[in-house]
Amino acid sequence: MNINVRFAPSPTGYLHVGGLRTALYNYLFAKQHKGNLVLRIEDTDQSRKVDGAIDNLIESLNKCGIIFDKGPTEYSTDNLFIQSNRLSIYHEHVTYLLENNYAYACFDDDFLQYRDKSYNKEQLIDTSYHVRLKIPNNELTVKDEIRGDIKFDLSLIDDPVILKTDQFPTYHLANVIDDHDMDISHVIRGEEWLPSTPIHVVLYDYFQWELPVFIHLPLLLNPDKSKLSKRQGHVSVDEFLNEGYLPEALINFIALLGWNPKNNNEIFSINELIEQFNIKNIQKSGAVFDINKLNWMNGEYLKDIQAESIVSLCKIIFEKHNFTIEDNTDFIKIINFAKQRSHTIADMVEQTTPFFVDPSYNVEYRDLLLDKQSKRLFSLLLEQVAVLNNIEESEIKEIISNLSMEIHVKGKELFFPIRLALWGDVHGPDIGLIIKILGKEKTLARLNKALKYG
RNA sequence: GGCCCGUUCGUCUAGUGGUUAGGACUCAGGGUUUUCAUCUCUGCAACAGGAGUUCGAUUCUCCUACGGGCUACCA
Numbered sequence: 001m002n003i004n005v006r007f008a009p010s011p012t013g014y015l016h017v018g019g020l021r022t023a024l025y026n027y028l029f030a031k032q033h034k035g036n037l038v039l040r041i042e043d044t045d046q047s048r049k050v051d052g053a054i055d056n057l058i059e060s061l062n063k064c065g066i067i068f069d070k071g072p073t074e075y076s077t078d079n080l081f082i083q084s085n086r087l088s089i090y091h092e093h094v095t096y097l098l099e100n101n102y103a104y105a106c107f108d109d110d111f112l113q114y115r116d117k118s119y120n121k122e123q124l125i126d127t128s129y130h131v132r133l134k135i136p137n138n139e140l141t142v143k144d145e146i147r148g149d150i151k152f153d154l155s156l157i158d159d160p161v162i163l164k165t166d167q168f169p170t171y172h173l174a175n176v177i178d179d180h181d182m183d184i185s186h187v188i189r190g191e192e193w194l195p196s197t198p199i200h201v202v203l204y205d206y207f208q209w210e211l212p213v214f215i216h217l218p219l220l221l222n223p224d225k226s227k228l229s230k231r232q233g234h235v236s237v238d239e240f241l242n243e244g245y246l247p248e249a250l251i252n253f254i255a256l257l258g259w260n261p262k263n264n265n266e267i268f269s270i271n272e273l274i275e276q277f278n279i280k281n282i283q284k285s286g287a288v289f290d291i292n293k294l295n296w297m298n299g300e301y302l303k304d305i306q307a308e309s310i311v312s313l314c315k316i317i318f319e320k321h322n323f324t325i326e327d328n329t330d331f332i333k334i335i336n337f338a339k340q341r342s343h344t345i346a347d348m349v350e351q352t353t354p355f356f357v358d359p360s361y362n363v364e365y366r367d368l369l370l371d372k373q374s375k376r377l378f379s380l381l382l383e384q385v386a387v388l389n390n391i392e393e394s395e396i397k398e399i400i401s402n403l404s405m406e407i408h409v410k411g412k413e414l415f416f417p418i419r420l421a422l423w424g425d426v427h428g429p430d431i432g433l434i435i436k437i438l439g440k441e442k443t444l445a446r447l448n449k450a451l452k453y454g
Numbered sequence: 455g456g457c458c459c460g461u462u463c464g465u466c467u468a469g470u471g472g473u474u475a476g477g478a479c480u481c482a483g484g485g486u487u488u489u490c491a492u493c494u495c496u497g498c499a500a501c502a503g504g505a506g507u508u509c510g511a512u513u514c515u516c517c518u519a520c521g522g523g524c525u526a527c528c529a
Contacts, residue, residue: 008529017470042529044528044529111529147460150459157457158525160526160527161527162527164527166527170527191460193522193529194523195459196525221522226522227522253481256478260466262469263477264477265477283467284459284461285459288464289465290466292479293466300511303492337491342491353489410488411488412489416489427490428488428489429489
């Protein structure tokens with residue numbers, strides 16, 4: 001059996017993390033079975049179309065490592081993976097349904113009165129009509145791979161519109177025809193589609209097509225358990241990436257929302273996910289998107305990653321915060337310091353701000369800054385740094401330890417005032433690193449400022 | 455309202471007809487680090503409720519409650 005799966009978003013804007021997870025599960029499933037992953041653009045609602053959305057979608061997905069085997073490479077008119085280019089195909093199928101009495105034309109929303117009528121093609125020319133699918137009155141069982149058999153009473157379902165007045169198909173029709181034409185073997189999609197699956201099954205039945213396997217994924221939830229949406233934190237993949245969440249971490253985190261490998265591991269590369277992913281281990285209930293845990297996981301990735309490999313990404317984000325990167329070697333040092341203690345790259349900016357702009361003093365330590373002993377420390381350090389030609393961290397360390405012996409001060413009493421003067425707070429990087437990055441001039445200036453403070 | 459799906463620590467989850475119900479995030483506390491962070495150790499914390507089946511149910515069945523999704527000429 002050939003395994004073909006698809007991710008079928010509508011181009012209405014940015015890629016949502018829920019969409020990313022659906023795409024990911026499709027991708028993992030396809031790769032694992034040496035099948036194909038198809039990208040299909042469902043743009044049958046002309047009013048909701050957003051320019052550039054397709055390129056955007058593809059770019060976000062690609063950044064996260066999800067590559068399609070088939071799909072539109074660009075938004076070109078002859079592309080078969082974009083539904084708006086397949087209108088004539090849908091029309092042919094509508095004709096088939098109409099001719100076999102599986103569907104009927106309606107001239108207004110009071111559709112029941114048209115249910116038993118039929119019109120030939122000539123009668124429909126120059127009229128404004130839509131087409132509805134006749135849903136029979138029997139019971140129907142849908143098989144979902146995760147939930148098992150689900151019974152529906154079809155008499156409770158209204159005849160759905162399959163062709164709109166503007167002659168575009170609705171989702172139900174286009175989706176079924178495309179899945180068949182693209183030889184989709186497994187439909188992996190969000191749980192919100194479960195209630196409309198019987199409509200799709202009826203369509204398959206009318207066309208006498210073989211059903212794909214249906215796999216409905218549990219929803220991603222807001223902290224209040226409603227369906228994940230904006231308003232309660234951000235959900236756009238782009239936003240996460242721009243804030244400096246690493247694609248690998250985002251993918252890892254999202255993979256574990258609704259699926260688990262039945263062991264206690266938490267960190268997975270994409271290849272490990274491909275190896276271990278299993279439909280059977282997908283959860284039935286929805287999963288709250290916990291930003292807290294994503295932060296932790298992103299931090300784990302940040303700790304492990306080589307500074308060199310994120311330097312250009314960091315540069316973009318630091319420059320977005322108006323920090324100019326002058327020296328690459330220094331910047332790597334800064335990254336190495338910050339990535340150990342940050343959740344995201346945006347966090348790293350915050351952690352390292354005093355490297356770039358003169359800090360204001362933490363008011364809690366005002367007294368320490370005014371202290372006579374502190375002032376003495378500042379002036380002694382100032383003297384010693386002033387005579388240095390080029391600054392090495394080891395040298396600074398030595399100077400400070402000599403200073404410690406000279407005035408008999410050590411530990412916090414020694415480091416707090418110095419760090420306060422140079423960094424604005426008693427906590428921060430190693431003093432050697434601060435001075436090394438700051439350079440002689442800025443170090444002297446900050447010591448001077450602290451000396452005069454009060 | 456109707457239909458459908460779901461329910462193990464606050465969150466992500468493991469698990470079993472008999473377990474001290476396990477792990478991770480968060481939180482709290484200890485240790486390491488002459489700062490902070492990292493790291494590490496410890497702790498707090500869950501089987502929605504009620505019947506039934508059974509020697510025994512968190513686990514199987516039913517009911518209730520609660521939560522969510524869908525109910526568009528949106529996907």
